Amino acid sequence: MSDTHITRPLFDQVMVPNYAPLEMIPVRGEGSRVWDQEDNEYIDLTGGIAVNALGHAHPELITALTEQAQKLWHVSNIYTNEPALRLAQKLVDNTFAEKVFFANSGAEANEAALKLARRVAFDKFGIQKTEIIAFYQGFHGRTFFTVTAGGQSTYSDGFGPKPADITHLEYNDLSELEKVISDKTCAVILEPLQGEGGVLPITPEFAQGVRALCDKHNALMIFDEVQTGMGRTGELFAYMGLNVTPDIVTSAKALGAGFPIAAMLTKTCFAEHLKVGTHGTTFGGNPLACAVAGKAFDLINTQEMMSGVKHKEQLIRQHLEAINDEFSVFKEIRGAGLLLGAVLNEQYKDQAKTFFLESAQQGLLILVAGANVLRFAPALNISDDLIEQAMLKLKQAVKNIVNKDT
Numbered sequence: 093m094s095d096t097h098i099t100r101p102l103f104d105q106v107m108v109p110n111y112a113p114l115e116m117i118p119v120r121g122e123g124s125r126v127w128d129q130e131d132n133e134y135i136d137l138t139g140g141i142a143v144n145a146l147g148h149a150h151p152e153l154i155t156a157l158t159e160q161a162q163k164l165w166h167v168s169n170i171y172t173n174e175p176a177l178r179l180a181q182k183l184v185d186n187t188f189a190e191k192v193f194f195a196n197s198g199a200e201a202n203e204a205a206l207k208l209a210r211r212v213a214f215d216k217f218g219i220q221k222t223e224i225i226a227f228y229q230g231f232h233g234r235t236f237f238t239v240t241a242g243g244q245s246t247y248s249d250g251f252g253p254k255p256a257d258i259t260h261l262e263y264n265d266l267s268e269l270e271k272v273i274s275d276k277t278c279a280v281i282l283e284p285l286q287g288e289g290g291v292l293p294i295t296p297e298f299a300q301g302v303r304a305l306c307d308k309h310n311a312l313m314i315f316d317e318v319q320t321g322m323g324r325t326g327e328l329f330a331y332m333g334l335n336v337t338p339d340i341v342t343s344a345k346a347l348g349a350g351f352p353i354a355a356m357l358t359k360t361c362f363a364e365h366l367k368v369g370t371h372g373t374t375f376g377g378n379p380l381a382c383a384v385a386g387k388a389f390d391l392i393n394t395q396e397m398m399s400g401v402k403h404k405e406q407l408i409r410q411h412l413e414a415i416n417d418e419f420s421v422f423k424e425i426r427g428a429g430l431l432l433g434a435v436l437n438e439q440y441k442d443q444a445k446t447f448f449l450e451s452a453q454q455g456l457l458i459l460v461a462g463a464n465v466l467r468f469a470p471a472l473n474i475s476d477d478l479i480e481q482a483m484l485k486l487k488q489a490v491k492n493i494v495n496k497d498t
Protein backbone atom coordinates (compact mmCIF):
# COMPACT_ATOMS: atom_id res chain seq x y z
CA MET A 93 0.00 0.00 0.00
CA SER A 94 1.48 3.37 -0.97
CA ASP A 95 1.58 6.25 1.47
CA THR A 96 -1.24 8.07 -0.34
CA HIS A 97 -3.61 5.60 1.32
CA ILE A 98 -2.39 6.47 4.78
CA THR A 99 -5.13 8.96 5.54
CA ARG A 100 -7.67 9.54 8.28
CA PRO A 101 -10.42 7.40 6.63
CA LEU A 102 -8.09 4.41 6.92
CA PHE A 103 -8.42 4.72 10.69
CA ASP A 104 -12.12 3.91 10.44
CA GLN A 105 -11.38 0.92 8.25
CA VAL A 106 -8.58 -0.74 10.17
CA MET A 107 -8.61 0.52 13.76
CA VAL A 108 -10.82 -0.44 16.67
CA PRO A 109 -13.24 2.50 16.99
CA ASN A 110 -12.53 3.34 20.64
CA TYR A 111 -10.95 6.69 19.68
CA ALA A 112 -12.19 9.51 17.50
CA PRO A 113 -9.01 11.20 16.25
CA LEU A 114 -9.01 14.57 14.50
CA GLU A 115 -9.00 14.67 10.70
CA MET A 116 -5.41 15.89 10.51
CA ILE A 117 -2.58 13.40 11.01
CA PRO A 118 0.54 14.83 12.66
CA VAL A 119 3.70 13.63 10.96
CA ARG A 120 6.51 15.53 12.69
CA GLY A 121 7.18 17.82 15.57
CA GLU A 122 9.88 20.09 16.86
CA GLY A 123 9.72 21.63 20.31
CA SER A 124 6.13 22.76 20.77
CA ARG A 125 5.31 22.83 17.06
CA VAL A 126 3.72 20.05 15.03
CA TRP A 127 3.14 19.60 11.30
CA ASP A 128 0.49 17.50 9.59
CA GLN A 129 0.52 15.52 6.34
CA GLU A 130 -0.25 18.68 4.35
CA ASP A 131 2.57 20.52 6.13
CA ASN A 132 0.15 22.73 8.07
CA GLU A 133 1.80 24.02 11.24
CA TYR A 134 0.23 23.86 14.71
CA ILE A 135 1.29 25.11 18.11
CA ASP A 136 1.00 22.26 20.55
CA LEU A 137 -0.46 23.08 23.97
CA THR A 138 -1.40 19.45 24.56
CA GLY A 139 2.06 18.00 25.14
CA GLY A 140 0.61 14.65 24.03
CA ILE A 141 -1.72 14.94 27.06
CA ALA A 142 0.95 15.96 29.55
CA VAL A 143 3.48 13.50 28.16
CA ASN A 144 5.93 15.41 25.94
CA ALA A 145 7.34 17.45 28.81
CA LEU A 146 10.33 18.50 26.71
CA GLY A 147 8.47 18.98 23.45
CA HIS A 148 8.96 16.99 20.29
CA ALA A 149 12.27 15.67 18.99
CA HIS A 150 14.39 16.99 21.84
CA PRO A 151 17.99 16.51 20.64
CA GLU A 152 19.29 15.16 23.96
CA LEU A 153 16.47 12.62 24.17
CA ILE A 154 17.17 11.54 20.60
CA THR A 155 20.80 11.01 21.55
CA ALA A 156 19.85 9.04 24.69
CA LEU A 157 17.49 6.86 22.65
CA THR A 158 19.78 6.23 19.71
CA GLU A 159 22.84 5.56 21.86
CA GLN A 160 20.91 2.98 23.87
CA ALA A 161 19.37 1.59 20.67
CA GLN A 162 22.82 0.60 19.52
CA LYS A 163 23.56 -1.26 22.74
CA LEU A 164 20.61 -3.19 24.18
CA TRP A 165 16.85 -2.95 23.54
CA HIS A 166 15.32 -5.55 25.79
CA VAL A 167 16.51 -8.24 28.15
CA SER A 168 13.39 -9.17 30.22
CA ASN A 169 13.28 -9.10 33.99
CA ILE A 170 15.29 -12.29 34.25
CA TYR A 171 18.09 -9.70 34.30
CA THR A 172 18.25 -6.16 35.50
CA ASN A 173 19.85 -3.51 33.28
CA GLU A 174 21.95 -0.39 33.68
CA PRO A 175 19.48 2.26 32.43
CA ALA A 176 16.77 0.89 34.76
CA LEU A 177 19.10 0.95 37.77
CA ARG A 178 20.29 4.47 36.95
CA LEU A 179 16.72 5.74 36.65
CA ALA A 180 15.58 4.00 39.84
CA GLN A 181 18.51 5.57 41.69
CA LYS A 182 17.50 9.05 40.48
CA LEU A 183 13.89 8.51 41.58
CA VAL A 184 14.97 7.24 44.98
CA ASP A 185 17.48 10.06 45.47
CA ASN A 186 14.95 12.76 44.61
CA THR A 187 11.69 11.58 46.21
CA PHE A 188 10.37 9.99 49.41
CA ALA A 189 10.69 6.58 47.76
CA GLU A 190 13.12 3.84 48.66
CA LYS A 191 11.95 1.33 46.06
CA VAL A 192 10.77 1.54 42.44
CA PHE A 193 8.72 -0.80 40.24
CA PHE A 194 8.74 -0.03 36.51
CA ALA A 195 5.74 -0.55 34.26
CA ASN A 196 4.64 0.70 30.85
CA SER A 197 1.58 2.86 31.39
CA GLY A 198 -0.15 4.84 34.09
CA ALA A 199 -2.84 2.22 34.44
CA GLU A 200 -0.26 -0.47 35.06
CA ALA A 201 1.55 1.61 37.68
CA ASN A 202 -1.78 2.16 39.46
CA GLU A 203 -2.69 -1.51 39.09
CA ALA A 204 0.58 -2.33 40.85
CA ALA A 205 -0.14 0.24 43.55
CA LEU A 206 -3.61 -1.14 44.26
CA LYS A 207 -2.36 -4.72 44.30
CA LEU A 208 0.47 -3.75 46.63
CA ALA A 209 -1.94 -2.02 49.02
CA ARG A 210 -4.20 -5.09 49.08
CA ARG A 211 -1.22 -7.37 49.66
CA VAL A 212 0.23 -5.27 52.47
CA ALA A 213 -3.16 -5.28 54.22
CA PHE A 214 -3.60 -9.01 53.65
CA ASP A 215 -0.17 -9.85 55.04
CA LYS A 216 -0.40 -7.56 58.05
CA PHE A 217 -4.08 -7.51 58.98
CA GLY A 218 -5.81 -10.45 57.28
CA ILE A 219 -8.58 -10.98 54.74
CA GLN A 220 -11.06 -8.34 55.98
CA LYS A 221 -9.00 -5.31 55.09
CA THR A 222 -9.69 -4.89 51.38
CA GLU A 223 -11.65 -1.67 50.95
CA ILE A 224 -10.20 0.88 48.53
CA ILE A 225 -11.51 4.42 48.76
CA ALA A 226 -11.37 6.51 45.57
CA PHE A 227 -13.05 9.71 44.39
CA TYR A 228 -15.69 10.76 41.90
CA GLN A 229 -14.23 12.24 38.72
CA GLY A 230 -10.89 10.62 39.53
CA PHE A 231 -9.11 8.84 36.69
CA HIS A 232 -6.61 6.05 37.17
CA GLY A 233 -6.45 4.19 33.86
CA ARG A 234 -8.36 1.58 31.87
CA THR A 235 -7.39 -1.80 33.28
CA PHE A 236 -10.49 -3.21 34.95
CA PHE A 237 -9.19 -2.60 38.47
CA THR A 238 -8.03 0.96 37.79
CA VAL A 239 -11.03 1.98 35.72
CA THR A 240 -13.30 0.71 38.49
CA ALA A 241 -11.29 2.78 40.97
CA GLY A 242 -11.81 5.75 38.64
CA GLY A 243 -14.72 7.98 39.52
CA GLN A 244 -16.88 7.61 36.43
CA SER A 245 -18.86 4.40 36.47
CA THR A 246 -19.80 4.78 32.78
CA TYR A 247 -16.18 3.88 31.96
CA SER A 248 -16.36 0.61 33.89
CA ASP A 249 -19.99 -0.37 33.20
CA GLY A 250 -20.75 -3.09 30.69
CA PHE A 251 -17.72 -5.31 31.18
CA GLY A 252 -19.18 -7.82 33.59
CA PRO A 253 -18.56 -8.12 37.33
CA LYS A 254 -16.31 -5.36 38.61
CA PRO A 255 -13.42 -5.73 41.05
CA ALA A 256 -15.09 -5.54 44.45
CA ASP A 257 -14.81 -3.34 47.52
CA ILE A 258 -14.09 0.03 45.94
CA THR A 259 -15.94 2.97 47.51
CA HIS A 260 -16.28 6.36 45.82
CA LEU A 261 -16.54 9.64 47.72
CA GLU A 262 -16.59 13.36 46.95
CA TYR A 263 -13.14 14.78 46.25
CA ASN A 264 -11.96 17.42 48.72
CA ASP A 265 -14.69 16.48 51.24
CA LEU A 266 -12.80 15.47 54.36
CA SER A 267 -15.82 15.03 56.62
CA GLU A 268 -17.31 12.47 54.22
CA LEU A 269 -14.04 10.55 54.15
CA GLU A 270 -13.87 10.68 57.94
CA LYS A 271 -17.32 9.07 58.16
CA VAL A 272 -16.56 6.27 55.70
CA ILE A 273 -12.93 5.26 56.23
CA SER A 274 -12.48 2.41 58.69
CA ASP A 275 -10.07 -0.30 59.73
CA LYS A 276 -11.33 -2.29 56.74
CA THR A 277 -9.89 0.33 54.40
CA CYS A 278 -6.56 -0.76 52.91
CA ALA A 279 -5.91 2.26 50.68
CA VAL A 280 -7.09 5.67 49.61
CA ILE A 281 -6.18 6.47 46.00
CA LEU A 282 -6.39 10.01 44.64
CA GLU A 283 -4.85 12.49 42.25
CA PRO A 284 -3.26 15.62 43.70
CA LEU A 285 -5.09 17.48 40.95
CA GLN A 286 -7.86 15.73 39.05
CA GLY A 287 -6.70 16.02 35.44
CA GLU A 288 -9.18 14.13 33.28
CA GLY A 289 -11.94 14.95 35.76
CA GLY A 290 -11.80 18.68 35.00
CA VAL A 291 -8.42 20.06 36.16
CA LEU A 292 -9.61 20.27 39.76
CA PRO A 293 -6.88 20.93 42.34
CA ILE A 294 -6.83 19.28 45.73
CA THR A 295 -6.99 21.51 48.79
CA PRO A 296 -3.90 21.16 51.02
CA GLU A 297 -6.23 20.57 54.00
CA PHE A 298 -7.81 17.62 52.20
CA ALA A 299 -4.43 16.15 51.25
CA GLN A 300 -3.19 16.47 54.83
CA GLY A 301 -6.51 15.16 56.21
CA VAL A 302 -6.30 12.08 53.96
CA ARG A 303 -2.80 11.47 55.28
CA ALA A 304 -3.93 11.68 58.91
CA LEU A 305 -6.94 9.40 58.35
CA CYS A 306 -4.83 6.84 56.48
CA ASP A 307 -2.40 6.80 59.41
CA LYS A 308 -5.24 6.37 61.88
CA HIS A 309 -6.69 3.38 60.01
CA ASN A 310 -3.48 1.75 58.73
CA ALA A 311 -4.47 2.45 55.15
CA LEU A 312 -1.97 3.31 52.43
CA MET A 313 -2.19 6.71 50.81
CA ILE A 314 -1.70 6.33 47.06
CA PHE A 315 -1.06 9.50 45.08
CA ASP A 316 -1.70 9.00 41.38
CA GLU A 317 0.80 11.43 39.87
CA VAL A 318 0.57 9.97 36.38
CA GLN A 319 -0.51 13.36 35.03
CA THR A 320 0.88 15.73 37.68
CA GLY A 321 4.31 14.16 38.13
CA MET A 322 7.67 15.08 36.64
CA GLY A 323 7.48 18.82 36.97
CA ARG A 324 4.00 19.42 35.60
CA THR A 325 2.84 21.50 38.57
CA GLY A 326 6.14 23.28 39.10
CA GLU A 327 7.32 20.69 41.65
CA LEU A 328 9.06 17.46 40.66
CA PHE A 329 5.98 15.72 42.10
CA ALA A 330 2.88 17.57 43.24
CA TYR A 331 2.95 15.98 46.71
CA MET A 332 6.07 18.04 47.38
CA GLY A 333 4.05 21.24 47.32
CA LEU A 334 1.30 19.91 49.57
CA ASN A 335 3.22 19.11 52.73
CA VAL A 336 2.25 15.44 52.67
CA THR A 337 4.21 12.29 52.00
CA PRO A 338 2.15 9.52 50.43
CA ASP A 339 2.98 5.83 50.86
CA ILE A 340 2.86 5.15 47.14
CA VAL A 341 3.24 7.55 44.21
CA THR A 342 2.64 6.50 40.62
CA SER A 343 4.23 8.22 37.66
CA ALA A 344 3.96 7.73 33.89
CA LYS A 345 3.18 10.23 31.09
CA ALA A 346 6.06 12.74 31.39
CA LEU A 347 8.40 10.21 33.00
CA GLY A 348 9.56 9.10 29.55
CA ALA A 349 8.81 12.48 27.92
CA GLY A 350 7.12 10.62 25.07
CA PHE A 351 8.64 7.15 25.41
CA PRO A 352 6.22 4.76 27.18
CA ILE A 353 7.27 4.06 30.75
CA ALA A 354 5.68 4.20 34.18
CA ALA A 355 6.82 3.75 37.75
CA MET A 356 5.39 2.95 41.13
CA LEU A 357 7.38 4.54 43.95
CA THR A 358 7.12 3.37 47.53
CA LYS A 359 8.96 2.66 50.75
CA THR A 360 10.83 -0.54 51.57
CA CYS A 361 8.41 -1.53 54.35
CA PHE A 362 5.61 -1.77 51.75
CA ALA A 363 7.65 -2.88 48.74
CA GLU A 364 8.87 -5.97 50.60
CA HIS A 365 5.35 -7.41 50.41
CA LEU A 366 5.67 -7.88 46.64
CA LYS A 367 7.95 -10.88 46.89
CA VAL A 368 9.45 -12.67 43.89
CA GLY A 369 6.69 -13.88 41.61
CA THR A 370 3.85 -11.84 43.12
CA HIS A 371 3.77 -9.25 40.34
CA GLY A 372 5.54 -8.43 37.09
CA THR A 373 5.47 -7.24 33.49
CA THR A 374 7.54 -8.20 30.46
CA PHE A 375 8.45 -4.71 29.31
CA GLY A 376 8.76 -2.95 32.69
CA GLY A 377 12.21 -1.40 33.05
CA ASN A 378 12.95 -1.73 29.34
CA PRO A 379 16.44 -0.31 28.65
CA LEU A 380 15.34 2.01 25.82
CA ALA A 381 12.53 3.50 27.92
CA CYS A 382 14.75 3.88 30.97
CA ALA A 383 17.58 5.48 29.01
CA VAL A 384 15.23 8.13 27.63
CA ALA A 385 13.54 8.63 31.00
CA GLY A 386 16.90 8.97 32.74
CA LYS A 387 17.89 11.81 30.41
CA ALA A 388 14.43 13.40 30.67
CA PHE A 389 14.71 13.25 34.45
CA ASP A 390 18.00 15.19 34.41
CA LEU A 391 16.58 17.83 32.07
CA ILE A 392 13.34 18.29 34.02
CA ASN A 393 14.66 18.10 37.57
CA THR A 394 16.30 21.53 37.69
CA GLN A 395 15.44 24.68 39.59
CA GLU A 396 15.30 26.64 36.30
CA MET A 397 12.76 24.23 34.80
CA MET A 398 10.54 24.33 37.90
CA SER A 399 10.59 28.13 38.18
CA GLY A 400 10.03 28.33 34.41
CA VAL A 401 6.87 26.25 34.81
CA LYS A 402 5.56 28.64 37.47
CA HIS A 403 6.41 31.67 35.34
CA LYS A 404 4.70 30.21 32.25
CA GLU A 405 1.66 29.34 34.35
CA GLN A 406 1.28 33.03 35.20
CA LEU A 407 1.76 34.03 31.58
CA ILE A 408 -0.97 31.66 30.36
CA ARG A 409 -3.30 32.66 33.20
CA GLN A 410 -2.87 36.36 32.32
CA HIS A 411 -3.74 35.69 28.70
CA LEU A 412 -6.74 33.54 29.58
CA GLU A 413 -8.00 36.25 31.94
CA ALA A 414 -7.52 38.87 29.22
CA ILE A 415 -9.43 36.74 26.69
CA ASN A 416 -12.16 36.34 29.26
CA ASP A 417 -12.29 40.08 30.02
CA GLU A 418 -12.98 40.64 26.34
CA PHE A 419 -15.32 37.75 25.52
CA SER A 420 -16.79 36.44 28.82
CA VAL A 421 -16.59 32.74 28.09
CA PHE A 422 -14.91 31.32 31.20
CA LYS A 423 -16.28 30.88 34.69
CA GLU A 424 -12.93 30.06 36.24
CA ILE A 425 -9.27 29.44 35.39
CA ARG A 426 -7.84 26.71 37.61
CA GLY A 427 -5.07 24.15 37.93
CA ALA A 428 -1.41 24.32 38.81
CA GLY A 429 1.79 24.88 36.88
CA LEU A 430 1.35 23.84 33.27
CA LEU A 431 -1.79 21.83 33.87
CA LEU A 432 -4.42 24.52 33.55
CA GLY A 433 -8.15 24.42 32.94
CA ALA A 434 -10.49 27.12 31.68
CA VAL A 435 -14.00 26.25 32.82
CA LEU A 436 -16.69 27.45 30.42
CA ASN A 437 -19.46 29.61 31.84
CA GLU A 438 -23.22 28.89 31.65
CA GLN A 439 -23.58 30.38 28.17
CA TYR A 440 -20.98 28.01 26.70
CA LYS A 441 -21.65 25.08 29.00
CA ASP A 442 -20.65 21.69 27.59
CA GLN A 443 -19.16 23.25 24.44
CA ALA A 444 -15.51 22.48 25.14
CA LYS A 445 -15.34 20.37 21.98
CA THR A 446 -16.40 23.39 19.88
CA PHE A 447 -13.48 25.42 21.27
CA PHE A 448 -11.14 22.49 20.74
CA LEU A 449 -12.16 22.15 17.08
CA GLU A 450 -12.09 25.88 16.37
CA SER A 451 -8.63 26.15 17.96
CA ALA A 452 -7.38 23.39 15.67
CA GLN A 453 -8.77 25.42 12.73
CA GLN A 454 -6.57 28.29 13.93
CA GLY A 455 -3.50 26.04 14.09
CA LEU A 456 -3.61 25.50 17.84
CA LEU A 457 -3.79 22.14 19.59
CA ILE A 458 -5.48 22.21 22.99
CA LEU A 459 -7.20 19.59 25.17
CA VAL A 460 -10.52 19.26 26.86
CA ALA A 461 -11.23 17.72 30.27
CA GLY A 462 -14.83 16.63 30.09
CA ALA A 463 -17.45 18.58 28.17
CA ASN A 464 -16.97 21.84 30.02
CA VAL A 465 -13.26 22.51 30.52
CA LEU A 466 -10.51 23.55 28.09
CA ARG A 467 -7.27 22.00 29.26
CA PHE A 468 -3.73 23.16 28.58
CA ALA A 469 -0.74 20.89 29.24
CA PRO A 470 2.09 22.19 27.04
CA ALA A 471 5.71 21.10 27.14
CA LEU A 472 7.41 22.45 30.26
CA ASN A 473 10.06 24.10 28.09
CA ILE A 474 7.68 25.92 25.73
CA SER A 475 8.98 29.44 25.04
CA ASP A 476 7.21 32.59 26.21
CA ASP A 477 7.08 33.70 22.61
CA LEU A 478 5.24 30.58 21.51
CA ILE A 479 2.81 30.95 24.42
CA GLU A 480 2.06 34.50 23.18
CA GLN A 481 1.45 33.18 19.65
CA ALA A 482 -0.72 30.36 20.96
CA MET A 483 -2.84 32.74 23.00
CA LEU A 484 -3.42 34.94 19.93
CA LYS A 485 -4.73 31.88 18.12
CA LEU A 486 -6.92 30.96 21.07
CA LYS A 487 -8.27 34.49 21.18
CA GLN A 488 -9.19 34.25 17.50
CA ALA A 489 -10.90 30.90 18.07
CA VAL A 490 -12.89 32.30 20.98
CA LYS A 491 -13.79 35.39 18.95
CA ASN A 492 -15.09 33.26 16.07
CA ILE A 493 -17.25 31.18 18.41
CA VAL A 494 -18.61 34.22 20.24
CA ASN A 495 -19.35 35.99 16.95
CA LYS A 496 -21.17 32.95 15.59
CA ASP A 497 -23.26 33.02 18.72
CA THR A 498 -24.39 36.65 18.41
Ligand SMILES: Cc1ncc(COP(=O)(O)O)c(C=O)c1O
Nearest residue numbers: 197198199231232233287318319
Ligand atom coordinates in the same frame (compact mmCIF):
# COMPACT_ATOMS: atom_id res chain seq x y z
C1 LIG B 1 -4.14 10.61 36.70
C2 LIG B 1 -4.05 9.52 35.68
N1 LIG B 1 -3.87 8.26 36.09
C3 LIG B 1 -3.77 7.24 35.22
C4 LIG B 1 -3.88 7.46 33.86
C5 LIG B 1 -3.76 6.30 32.91
O1 LIG B 1 -2.54 6.33 32.28
P1 LIG B 1 -2.32 5.42 30.98
O2 LIG B 1 -3.25 5.93 29.94
O3 LIG B 1 -0.86 5.62 30.65
O4 LIG B 1 -2.63 4.03 31.36
C6 LIG B 1 -4.07 8.76 33.39
C7 LIG B 1 -4.22 9.02 31.96
O5 LIG B 1 -4.73 10.00 31.52
C8 LIG B 1 -4.17 9.81 34.32
O6 LIG B 1 -4.36 11.07 33.92
